[in-house]
Amino acid sequence: MSFDHRKYAPFPTIDKPDRQWPSKRIEKAPLWAAVDLRDGNQALIKPMSVAQKKRFFKLLVELGYKEIEVGFPSASQIDYDFCRALIEEDLVPDDVHIQVLSQARQELIERTFESLKGAKKAVVHIYNATSPTFREQVFNVDKEGCKAIAVKSAEWVRDAAAKQPDTEWSFQYSPETFSATETDFAIEVIDAVNEVWRPDQGQRVIINLPATVEVSTPNVFADQVELVHENIRYREHVLISVHTHDDRGCGVAAAELAVMAGADRVEGTLLGNGERTGNMDLVTAGMNLYAQGIDPEIDFSRMKEIRALVEEITEIDTHPRHPYAGDLVFTAFSGSHQDAIRKCLARYTPGDIWRVAYLPIDPHDLGRRYEEVVRINSQSGKGGVAHVLERDFGISLPRWLQQELAMVVQQDAEEDGGEITGERIHRRFNGDYLNVPAGWTLRSYDLHRADDGVRARISVGDEEGATVDVEGRGEGAMGALVDALNRRHGWQIRVEAFDEYSLGDNTEANAMACVRVQVGEQVQSAVALAADTTAAALQAILSAAGRVAASEAEQPARARA
């Protein structure tokens, strides 16, 4: 096996010290062109049927795309039939351009125009590759020969369009492999094509600059696009478009820098299906604008529908980490992320500028739920566990108890190795803290405040259902109960932590109390819900004491065993 980087040459950089694009900002959406039905389609294992293309086209129109490349009608009967269906069934809204691709060959161009008879608005898109590799190895032509292919095909397009004057024509030319072509030569070819089409005389012309294969870092592509933007003839009459692929994983970045460098239009596909690693992803590019407060002019609130249709038709699953669309892109498992998200969400008021840690956009905007944002596994911390209990069960815990519960949940997660659901956390919370140990149920209490504190008589239901009364004295009700239990069991209970809350009116229990006690070596915590705060506090103490007793009962048994 050979793995030797010396087999490859670095891409030459562009000497352009006056480059302008690095200090430009994108302030509005470019004109988008969706090429799913052509470039996306030609890369599929199973190309689309006419019926599938119709459904895809309908979605693209509904989302807001105004330029849609619908196929390569001279190459495939399905694409030809689809064009005819769009036109004959009047499926194209007046403000939408359908676009079709053809090689720079006369018979193919003629068939292309035939497929478009009766169209209201159409873009005829022709291409020939211009890079040295293609000139020398594929077409066996020199630069003049390569330019001649482009010019000849521009003439065929012009002449064919003149014979179908009822259609509003746009002409598009792509110097295929532009990014691997000497830029001055690409400009020479583009100028030659425009001399045929004369955009300055009213013909709508799109010059599309493809990174057919992504061969450089996006800054180099931006330099190339800026050179075209600054140097082609008739620039002000021409739309500059870019068409990037993702071979180096930078298709979106390259398109974005290209727009900063002067491109007016961007071609891509929904979720990036396309040749090899795919085309530039229209979803990511559009949502990147949205996340900067710029209207992408495309309705991505229908993300679920977009994903479902693309997956169904392409038979390609969406990666769970696909920007904006993947299952896991709005989910945090790790503790510090969850903590920050929880705090920011608690402060966020609808209408404010979105400033939530770790969430570049509000998941709600894409039809996602906050429920999926925080999920628990062994990487999670107290913030995440607390968030899940609050969000799913309306239970807010004091910080010390959040810490305790999180440790228990983490042990479960480590033993389990996977995710711990909200229900399981809730069960753990109920079992370990909220459940009243048998024989420790508060039945009633009677309190008398005197000069020396509070005297309490407390009735506790025992395991057989009988009631046991205990009496004690303390500074408050809790103190009196602690005193009573100490006397009865010979303990020295120390209340380490205590918190109580009034709950909303819509709950059966009006109060919740959380307590942690220490008895000898033992530390036990408990939570109680009750009709009032005193009852909740007393029950919490009783439950914690019940756990101490149960544990004491277990220890000798264990020792005997």
Ligand SMILES: CC(=O)SCCNC(=O)CCNC(=O)[C@H](O)C(C)(C)COP(=O)(O)OP(=O)(O)OC[C@H]1O[C@@H](n2cnc3c(N)ncnc32)[C@H](O)[C@@H]1OP(=O)(O)O
């Ligand atoms: C970067 C891109 O995505 S470009 C779009 C690519 N998409 C497709 O190719 C999908 C549809 N294509 C097809 O169905 C077929 O390729 C067709 C119908 C267009 C042509 O089919 P064929 O005539 O059988 O030729 P084939 O597919 O092998 O194409 C190679 C021939 O076309 C020539 N050719 C390739 N691209 C172009 C072009 N843009 N302009 C003119 N000629 C071209 C080649 O030089 C070669 O010519 P040769 O036969 O004289 O050596």
Ligand SMILES: CC(C)C(=O)C(=O)O
């Ligand atoms: C035809 C052109 C635009 C193309 O698809 C490419 O170069 O990738």
